[in-house]
Amino acid sequence: xxxxxxxxxxxxxxxxxxxxxxxxxxxxxxxxxxxxxxxxxxxxxxxxxxxxxxxxxxxxxxxxxxxxxxxxxxxxxxxxxxxxxxxxxxxxxxxxxxxxxxxxxxxxxxxxxxxxxxxxxxxxxxxxxxxxxxxxxxxxxxxxxxxxxxxxxxxxxxxxxxxxxxxxxxxxxxxxxxxxxxxxxxxxxxxxxxxxxxxxxxxxxxxxxxxxxxxxxxxxxxxxxxxxxxxxxxxxxxxxxxxxxxxxxxxxxxxxxxxxxxxxxxxxxxxxxxxxxxxxxxxxxxxxxxxxxxxxxxxxxxxxxxxxxxxxxxxxxxxxxxxxxxxxxxxxxxxxxxxxxxxxxxxxxxxxxxxxxxxxxxxxxxxxxxxxxxxxxxxxxxxxxxxxxxxxxxxxxxxxxxxxxxxxxxxxxxxxxxxxxxxxxxxxx
Numbered sequence: 001x002x003x004x005x006x007x008x009x010x011x012x013x014x015x016x017x018x019x020x021x022x023x024x025x026x027x028x029x030x031x032x033x034x035x036x037x038x039x040x041x042x043x044x045x046x047x048x049x050x051x052x053x054x055x056x057x058x059x060x061x062x063x064x065x066x067x068x069x070x071x072x073x074x075x076x077x078x079x080x081x082x083x084x085x086x087x088x089x090x091x092x093x094x095x096x097x098x099x100x101x102x103x104x105x106x107x108x109x110x111x112x113x114x115x116x117x118x119x120x121x122x123x124x125x126x127x128x129x130x131x132x133x134x135x136x137x138x139x140x141x142x143x144x145x146x147x148x149x150x151x152x153x154x155x156x157x158x159x160x161x162x163x164x165x166x167x168x169x170x171x172x173x174x175x176x177x178x179x180x181x182x183x184x185x186x187x188x189x190x191x192x193x194x195x196x197x198x199x200x201x202x203x204x205x206x207x208x209x210x211x212x213x214x215x216x217x218x219x220x221x222x223x224x225x226x227x228x229x230x231x232x233x234x235x236x237x238x239x240x241x242x243x244x245x246x247x248x249x250x251x252x253x254x255x256x257x258x259x260x261x262x263x264x265x266x267x268x269x270x271x272x273x274x275x276x277x278x279x280x281x282x283x284x285x286x287x288x289x290x291x292x293x294x295x296x297x298x299x300x301x302x303x304x305x306x307x308x309x310x311x312x313x314x315x316x317x318x319x320x321x322x323x324x325x326x327x328x329x330x331x332x333x334x335x336x337x338x339x340x341x342x343x344x345x346x347x348x349x350x351x352x353x354x355x356x357x358x359x360x361x362x363x364x365x366x367x368x369x370x371x372x373x374x375x376x377x378x379x380x381x382x383x384x385x386x387x388x389x390x391x392x393x394x395x396x397x398x399x400x401x402x403x404x405x406x407x408x409x410x411x412x413x414x415x416x417x418x419x420x421x422x423x424x425x426x427x428x429x
Contacts, residue, residue: 028061028402037371043069043109043136045096045127046116048077050214051141051170054360055115055367060085062364062399063371071096071105071116102130113367114140115170119147120220121307128154128379132161137370138379141170141363143217145227148173148263148381155379164375166387171355171362172202173264174382175400176334178393179348179409180264181383183338184272185390186346186410193340198268200279201246201335203255204355206288206321206328215321216307216314222296223304224261228278229269240289240296244280247417248333251405252351254418255333256289257282267381274338284328330355333406337413347413351406358403365399 033040042059046052047070056068070081071094078091095101096116106112114127119142128151131138138158142148151167158165168174184195226237242259257280269277282289295304303309332355336348352358366382369375369392380387388396401407408416 028058029399030064031062031368031372031399033063033065033368033371034373037110037373038063038065039067040110040371041067041069041108042367042371043071043092043094043105043112045071045094045112045114047091048072048074048081049115050356051117051359051363052113052115053081054356055113055141055363056081056085056089056360058357058360058364059367060089062368064088066371069105069109096127099126099130102127103134106130106134106136109134109136111137111139111367111370113363114138114142115363117141117143118217118220118307119144120217120224121305122147125151125154128158128165128167131165132157132163135161135163137163137375138165139169139363139366139370140167141174141359142168143170143173143262144220145224145261145263145266148267152379152381159378162377164370164377165379166366166370166375166382167379168263168267169363169366169382169387171332171359171400172200172334173262173267174366175350175362175397176200176202176336177264177268177382178388178396179334179336179350180268180338181272182393182397183336183346183348183410184274187338187340187344192344193342195272195274195338196341197276197337197339198272198274199277199337200262200264200268201244201248201257201337202279202281203246203248203252203257203283203331203333204281205284205331206325215318216310218292219295219304219310219313220307221260221262222292222299223301223310225301226259226261228259228265229274230276232275238296240292242278242280246280246282246335247413247419248335248351249349249406249408249416250418251353252331252333255282255284256286258289258292264383268383271381271383285324288324329353332358345413346410347408347416348410349406349408349416350401350404352404354403358400361402362400365396368399369396 044056068089082089094105240258260281262279333351374389374392376386
């Protein structure tokens with residue numbers, strides 16, 4: 001791992017900067033999988049959607065010998081996706097809420113990637129349970145705390161079935177968790193103070209081009225009380241409050257971000273043993289943030305937790321969001337800050353011009369890690385070494401970061417920020 005730290009402390013310190021063209025048409029380095037998994041059959045649920053489709057595309061580029069099965073309900077969209085992917089792909093009609101339909105689709109799959117969100121307010125981990133029954137390796141892009149820890153509770157069943165499973169394995173949470181784990185590991189290995197505060201900050205322009213599912217997820221999260229940790233104590237806060245102005249570096253700049261209830265807060269607190277942890281998200285144009293604040297203040301939490309009512313909101317807002325997306329673009333940035341007891345601060349930064357591409361690269365990187373044998377039987381979070389082995393993190397981050405306009409690990413904030421200076425914000429979470 002010394003090589004890993006050296007790699008990110010030198011070459012990546014310069015922040016791998018690329019043009020917009022290379023971000024969209026990046027040269028993907030193909031991965032040679034072990035013989036036993038090289039021709040694996042991978043079922044991507046939600047494969048006709050933005051996240052699932054992007055994942056299937058990224059997988060087909062990373063590992064051309066994989067057999068990709070696009071799972072969904074719409075045959076016309078499925079046929080279009082298969083035509084895009086080309087050889088070694090097919091469509092399977094699957095209802096993720098139907099146990100028999102799932103088990104039939106999983107019966108000859110080696111790995112299932114669950115990208116059929118939203119995960120908020122889901123009462124069961126139906127896909128994971130079916131994966132355990134059929135002894136199929138599993139990955140999801142869950143971004144809901146309740147769902148993630150419900151999945152985690154199935155760990156013993158997964159161990160008994162000898163299946164490898166990772167929950168919250170997308171871009172954020174997912175890659176951001178691995179970035180945080182590496183910051184914490186580096187701080188402890190260098191004996192430069194104990195990790196004291198971990199802060200996740202996310203920015204996405206518009207909806208990030210990720211479609212109505214992401215819009216529904218955002219609205220549903222506004223109905224959830226935010227859980228954060230302050231000096232080891234769990235605290236509950238109102239969603240979309242606690243605004244911070246965070247510098248995401250060149251190409252993104254300073255953006256306002258707000259507290260949201262995201263699963264990496266609890267998992268990082270428990271797995272990485274950092275006493276103070278929080279997560280924030282912001283979007284653009286600025287009036288979308290105002291709108292999110294207004295919804296939090298004006299609509300009852302019960303309304304925002306009702307998936308049917310939220311779906312109606314999505315249908316009303318979707319045409320406007322798509323129109324604004326055409327102007328705002330779909331840039332995405334993740335900044336993870338770690339503060340230690342000796343006042344030493346380091347960060348990790350990941351920025352891409354297209355969220356719709358980046359999320360596929362990120363999810364595909366986790367899928368490949370599972371197929372390479374990096375994951376032990378059980379259900380794991382990305383930051384757990386049983387989920388992604390410490391020695392496998394470098395490859396995962398490299399693959400996820402393909403096409404980024406900035407990717408930096410384990411550097412002091414002043415080396416990244418557009419206007420570096422100390423700010424006494426008085427913020428404790």
